Amino acid sequence: MGLDREIAQSEGRVHRAMHRLRGFLHHHPVLLWCYRIIVSVVGAVLILMGLVMLITPGPGWLFIFMGLGLWGTEFHWAHRLNLWSKAKVLGIWHRAQEKRYDAHRRKQARIWADRDNQQHYCPSGCHISQPVRPE
Numbered sequence: 256m257g258l259d260r261e262i263a264q265s266e267g268r269v270h271r272a273m274h275r276l277r278g279f280l281h282h283h284p285v286l287l288w289c290y291r292i293i294v295s296v297v298g299a300v301l302i303l304m305g306l307v308m309l310i311t312p313g314p315g316w317l318f319i320f321m322g323l324g325l326w327g328t329e330f331h332w333a334h335r336l337n338l339w340s341k342a343k344v345l346g347i348w349h350r351a352q353e354k355r356y357d358a359h360r361r362k363q364a365r366i367w368a369d370r371d372n373q374q375h376y377c378p379s380g381c382h383i384s385q386p387v388r389p390e
Contacts, residue, residue: 298323301322
């Protein structure tokens with residue numbers, strides 16, 4: 256569950272910093288206007304770069320989510336889309352982790368079932384009972 260914790264921690268710091276910045280910008284209308292233009296342009300550039308990187312080698316989805324996250328500071332629809340996509344990505348992540356864990360458990364059970372000596376488990380296999388050869 257480390258991914259959930261990391262996202263929750265980063266959201267707290269980022270949200271506090273953005274709240275302070277927005278409070279400052281509301282007292283300066285020209286700076287607020289410039290900020291909104293810069294956020295819109297940089298967000299669009301990140302999303303376009305991400306779309307290009309989906310076709311070419313590169314972290315395309317990362318750039319698309321970064322652009323949406325940046326737009327989410329100004330546009331409510333982008334914020335909702337970002338929350339929805341984050342929930343979907345975390346759901347996929349958890350399903351992949353469960354699938355990986357289940358595959359590991361099945362592999363361990365198969366190894367255990369194939370052993371000759373099932374009295375105890377030794378990873379090195381040094382205690383496997385060897386058949387006694389008649390002399």
